[in-house]
Amino acid sequence: SQTIHQWPATLVQPVGSPLSLECTVEGTSNPNLYWYRQAAGRGLQLLFYSVGIGQISSEVPQNLSASRPQDRQFILSSKKLLLSDSGFYLCAWRTWTGVNGNTIYFGEGSWLTVV
Amino acid sequence: AQTVTQSQPEMSVQEAETVTLSCTYDTSESDYYLFWYKQPPSRQMILVIRQEAYKQQNATENRFSVNFQKAAKSFSLKISDSQLGDAAMYFCAYRNPLSGTYKYIFGTGTRLKVLA
Known part of the structure; x- marks a missing residue:
């Protein structure tokens, strides 16, 4: 079965420090991947989505960037955090086929x- | 542009009773997907139920069912026999597979309180 993991679960960072949030999906290949902020x-709020390795689409101009170095790995980064970057970040992946095709988890x- | 509207910021229901959460959407497409997600205090988003627009039959998942009114562009969620564990934020979402993008559009959510 497919699973998705993201980490770290919680972090407190000073203004101006870098950020790296990581997300990996298991049990599937070539998933669409998403970063949302709440x-x-x-x-x-959709921040980024990716349809393949190295393919990133940005929805909102911001202080953040995303990368997809491997098929099932999605990373959210920032070089210098702002106070306004605080929030809850969610990674998601989309199924292609099956009973629940076109569903994001x-x-x-x-x-x-x-x- | 497609939009999803949840007009009820907060709802309350007595334990064991039934509650309906409203969702309306705006689209000019005929084929699309609609979803309800639950976000409990843990904050993880959990899929509750999914509806494909071309299916006229309303989706059901145990105590959860939807009332899908395509012409009215309405997609409400009915929770029967409400339980304390149903207390959460509920988000309605829309996806058009033919839009050429891969975006899911979410409503602003409805907070459901379950009273013992």
Whole structure:
């Protein structure tokens, strides 16, 4: 069965420090991968999505970047964090086929607090 | 542009009773997917139920069912025999597989409280 993992679960970073959140998917190949951000009490904002290795689409101009160095690995990064980068970050992957095709499934999420 | 609207920021239901969460969407497409996700206090998003627009039959998953009204562009979630564990944020989402993009559009969520 397919699983998705993201880490770290929680981190507190000072303003101006770098960021790296990692997400991996197991049990599938060539998944579509997504990074979402959820600010406190808010809905989900799509940040990036990827349809293949090295292929990244950005939805919102921001202080963040994403990379996909391997088929099932998706990384969210920042060189210098801002206070406004605080929030809950969710990685997700999309199924292609099967009973629940075209459905996205989410990782456990990462809480980022920038201080 | 496609949009998803959840007009109820918060709902309450007594344990063992039934509650319906509303969702409307705007699209000019005829073929698409609709979803309900649950986000409990742990914050992980969990798929509750999925509906394909070309299927007229409403999807059901145990105590969860939807009322899909395609002409009205409405997709409500009914939770029967509500349990304390159903307390969570619920998000409605839309996906058009023919749009040429891979985006899922989410509503702003409805917080469901279950009263003992």
